[in-house]
Amino acid sequence: CCLINMKHTDGVIAMKSCCINGKIFDWNIISRRSCFRAGVRYYVRGIDSEGHAANFVETEQIVQYNGAKASFVQTRGSIPFYWSQRPNLKYKPKPQISKSINHLDGFQRHFDSQIITYGKQVILNLVNQKGSEKPLEQAFAKMVNRLGNGMIKYVAFDFHKECSRMRWHRLQILVDMVAEMQNEFGYFLVDSDGTVQLQQDGTFRSNCMDCLDRTNVIQSLLARREVNSCLVDLRCHSWPFCSALFPAAWADNANACAKQYAGTGALKTDFTRTGRRTQWGLLMDGWNSMIRYYKNNFSDGFRQDSIDLFLGNYAVEEADMNTPLHEPKDWKFLTLPIIMVVAFSMCIICLLMAGKTRINVNVIKNINSNPI
Template sequence: MAAYVYTSLKLHIDPEKFYVEALDSNELMIIDRVSYEITLVENKGQIPPSAITRTIFGIMGVVRLIASPYLIVITKVSKVGDIEHHPIWRVEDTQVIPYTRSVDHLNDQQKQANHDYLRMIEEVLRQNGYYFSSTYDLTHTQQRLNNTSAEFLTFPLYERADQRFVWNGHLLREFTSQPELHRFILPVLHGYVSVKHCHVNQRPFKLIVISRRCCYRAGVRYYMRGADFEGHTANYVETEQIMDYESSRGSFVQTRGSVPLHWSQRPNLKYKPTPIISTALKQQDGFQRHFDSQIVLYGRQVNVNLLDQKGFENKLVRAYEDAVQNSKSDNIRIESFDFHRECRALQWHRLSLLMDRLAEDQAKMGYYLCRSDGSVARLQDAVFRTNCIDCLDRTNVVQSMLARRSLQSQLQEVGVLSLGERIDDHSAFEFIYKNLWADNADALAKQYAGTGALKTDYTRTGRRTILGLLMDGYNSAIRYMKNNFYDGFRQDAIDLFVGNYIVDEAECINKPCPLQQPRSVRYTVLPFFLLIALSMCFICLLIPAGNVDIPSALLDGRGGGDSDRAQSTGGLESSAAICAVLGHGQHHYPRDRLLQRYRIRGQTQTDSG
């Protein structure tokens, strides 16, 4: 019998216990709010009539904070569509419920720390892009699922899931140690899933895109870059495009991920911080571990490197190409393409140069195709691994073009398109296709960088527009503000959610709490000094010379100041403050506090790398 998870549930909240009732079964899971014990029993009317009851659609898991554990439940969902007749759901809302009924047993410092930790969990849960299915394994590609045995499909969903993409894996630890609870253990994917019903030549088919964000080396832009010692890379995403026509299914898989070397790019108030490549660590080891695992999972690696080949990104290009050469592996190839230089001045047609260079690789790697009778016509035996500095905007554009070429071949093979017929010939479908991939780009960009993707006007329309350029400018400004002044908190929140940091109940009693770390007063005062100096300069620009007398004490002490001298002084003060702030930029924003390191898994380092 195929595995499934209960998603039709009632949560009954009693002062002593949580009762999770499966509505399509007689099983009842009881969670003791005092002892934390979890038991599975037959439902024989144990639920107290006085219990508060609410409908839930699944259990996200349990997180332990200072006050007590907190139960996280899914309270609202929306249907995305069906894959092979299995419904796929998007999480729309959740609730975090404490085991303890009050926090009166905590001291004031503990209460504040617990409140901050709770805010972090709620911050991650507010992020869009959580998906699940109670009957279908969203974490595996079509090809991987087809290559498994019939017995594998009977395993519990959590047990057989690809753990790289189970974002609530840490939260489910309270349940996974008890195999009998498997029908309550719901693996949740983070990323993007969309199912579109399409028609071409009056032939209906489904087009599906699934982007699976990896929970290893998870984080946000600038705070999480490069590879760790185990070979996991920042912003790693597996994206699968599925075509389903008359029960024939085609699939094309691509990956993206940060340059697989040990490097950092911590925010420091500069618009583009300079990447720092570690010289203290063995770069080839992490690089090799990354690709050893990728080759096992996907086959030959064709690395599409879109970094600038001038300026600060060029260091990464050279280091990346050297690592590929030093690997001496026939299964690792790199194709570098300076996206910004080649496409400058809106010359986006030059992307065809890159597509031509990748055409032979794509023809060789193929795609997965399973016929309606269950026979496998094709297998994909290699993968494009695409990166830019963020693995977002440039990466999204190129991935959509590669996926489009694969889809065109698949539609021709199953008979939706005739040989030689192109997707471009069908404007209604092309509109759906472009917007599907642009929506995927926006979702992944919001999750990593805090805003929608840049360059999506090209993905949506096939050309760059003035409005698109203006929107890119707006999103870039928002990214700057979020990355420098907010994302430290967001990084901490993710570290707490995925289990990189474990809260100790003794924090603020006999163990230090990382949330209570004072900063030097000078680093707090300097930004305010900058604000005052800039304001003074601005006011003096507005007031004509001679209309106001500035006290000499504010100037040079020689008596009788004027606005011209005040403007000059304000300018000097502003310049000094700007230099001071930028010179110590890493100290002037709310940094991540839980894991203050150059975020290479398993070792603490300073930012200097």
């Protein structure tokens, strides 16, 4: 059940059947990654001139019960202005905001398209509000204020600061902060007769630096809150949805999206799966971070070239002259290969002849030492 469509190049689908108190319903996640401004971590950040954001993913959660279908959509995407973070062998390259481009034009194009497609926008900016990420947060807030669009609301939440020292329960602060807006947006609902009962009036647009790890944690919390409300409205059950399938599917969704953009599974998935941070999860995050460092600096350039070629962003121009492979070769080009073949053949013949000569000498010695 695809209720909102967009052009996409890849994504994730998770389909689960759940049973609560004898009532069976289908619960699905579909993440669609946009083909516009497609690429890999560090090589593609921000937006292009048309307002398309890097790593833009539309995630739809679908519940089907007794013929009725409910859908809740969230989006994620890179901070929507012109900035870059090119790999330079440092563990975390410093982000650079372009100073020569009018950011507001692309920024407005991006949110105009988002409002047309999804309605009201609530931006959940999860980047650090200090250090190298601070200028990005400040620029984002400033541009939202300059745009002055009443359909857009900006919420900044310093994920790492709030959850430092394993205080992950503080994520509930953000969930409570946006609860009223989530209730206002609602979700899409069509009954078994095909009649639309409810419409989703807006979406949460979440982002961190990569729009992967922190973003997925917050999206899973909002999705859990929505699925509980949805199942109550569908009269499937009246208590919180606690199936282990839910966190597992969202963690798998995080891993798949992260592999497409960063080359490894997502970080912080132990919290998504279990609801708490673990020491093993920290070790796995360190391992994935090391793999990301290597791939981002030494192999992602080839991946980016492949994506650009596949999507037509890079066009191979036909040369005016024929390639060297098509030009006729004279005898000079064949001289060295012929000499090498002859020399190699002579070496093989000499080795074979030497072996036969050694055998004949041994036979003669045996005959002389054992006369008849």
